[in-house]
Amino acid sequence: MSIVILFLLLAGIVTSLFLGRGGxxxxxxxxxAFEAVENLLRISGAYLLWMGLMNVAEKAxxxxxxxxxxxxxxxxxxxxxxxxxxxxxxxxxxNVLGMGxxxxxxxxxxxxxxxxxxxxxxxxxxEMCVLLAVNASCLELFPATLVGMRLxxxxxDPMAVALPTLLSSLAATLVAVVLCLLLTRxxxxxx
Amino acid sequence: MFLAILILLLLLFAAVRRVNVFEAxxxxxxxxxxxxxxxxxxxxxFSAAMGLFRASGAEAILESALSPxxxxxxxxxxxxxxxxxxxxxxGAAVGALTGLFQQYGPxxxxxxTASVLLGxxxxxxxxxxxYFGSVGIKKTRFTVPVALAAMLTSVVTGLLFSxxxxxxx
Numbered sequence: 118m119s120i121v122i123l124f125l126l127l128a129g130i131v132t133s134l135f136l137g138r139g140g141x142x143x144x145x146x147x148x149x150a151f152e153a154v155e156n157l158l159r160i161s162g163a164y165l166l167w168m169g170l171m172n173v174a175e176k177a178x179x180x181x182x183x184x185x186x187x188x189x190x191x192x193x194x195x196x197x198x199x200x201x202x203x204x205x206x207x208x209x210x211x212n213v214l215g216m217g218x219x220x221x222x223x224x225x226x227x228x229x230x231x232x233x234x235x236x237x238x239x240x241x242x243x244e245m246c247v248l249l250a251v252n253a254s255c256l257e258l259f260p261a262t263l264v265g266m267r268l269x270x271x272x273x274d275p276m277a278v279a280l281p282t283l284l285s286s287l288a289a290t291l292v293a294v295v296l297c298l299l300l301t302r303x304x305x306x307x308x
Numbered sequence: 309m310f311l312a313i314l315i316l317l318l319l320l321f322a323a324v325r326r327v328n329v330f331e332a333x334x335x336x337x338x339x340x341x342x343x344x345x346x347x348x349x350x351x352x353x354f355s356a357a358m359g360l361f362r363a364s365g366a367e368a369i370l371e372s373a374l375s376p377x378x379x380x381x382x383x384x385x386x387x388x389x390x391x392x393x394x395x396x397x398x399g400a401a402v403g404a405l406t407g408l409f410q411q412y413g414p415x416x417x418x419x420x421t422a423s424v425l426l427g428x429x430x431x432x433x434x435x436x437x438x439y440f441g442s443v444g445i446k447k448t449r450f451t452v453p454v455a456l457a458a459m460l461t462s463v464v465t466g467l468l469f470s471x472x473x474x475x476x477x
Contacts, residue, residue: 126360141363149352153355156409283428
């Protein structure tokens, strides 16, 4: 990240100096920062609204309901999850529902429980790697916050992106799951 | 329409389950405040750097230099910063997205594609650091390559599905 920011800043300043626009550097930086405040203010309504509604959904038991639906499939991906299984399925259910904020505490709890039975402390177990890989691919049924952000910028069709987003994140999750299954299963020829 | 029904069903379901809707709603909204507070500095630094990069003319120069490569890959130049910062920083990615919304509009091809790219990927390096750091894991084995493969897939399929769904716009 630092490299990207440094590159943007250095390239911007050097180009400005070369093109004789050195005097405009500060105003460009400052209006960029102002734009950030303006844009954040614009989308913060979407954040407040959706995180509020998602908490209503969580309190109504939506995460635990979905987590019960998911848990039979989990043994395939997490054969040795042990007592972390419940936290893992809650984490994945919250992610699928797009409740990133609710997912993190479950995920951290799952990591702690997995680590308790880790035979080699400091080295990730299969279960940990798979949990992270699935978390990194972000399967989400409905991108509520994204739709809200589009709406706050005056989109006439904020929902247009829902289906392609779902398909694309589904593809990413499939790649992550298949790679994890290949990497955690010993080849049959070896046994 | 769909959203209105979704919210209606959610509220009815919550009411049936005897949830105090107002309190749950308010407590959830309260969780947005720390999020807004954490992303503002990142957003500001990224937007300032990006604003300078654009205003100085460096962006236009780099764009014309890279355009043969980018068009061969099927990537529109304004999307490149978003794709580059996405795995590292959620705040910067939101900054890139809102910048594109402001410049091109959320319903332009670029605005739509950027939405799909952001929505179908994750801040992988942040998540990895948070989760593994919480239990002191140093060796992450195959996690980074798998997460990067998932990220790359979401970029490729995001561009693909965007051109399929929004090609006519």
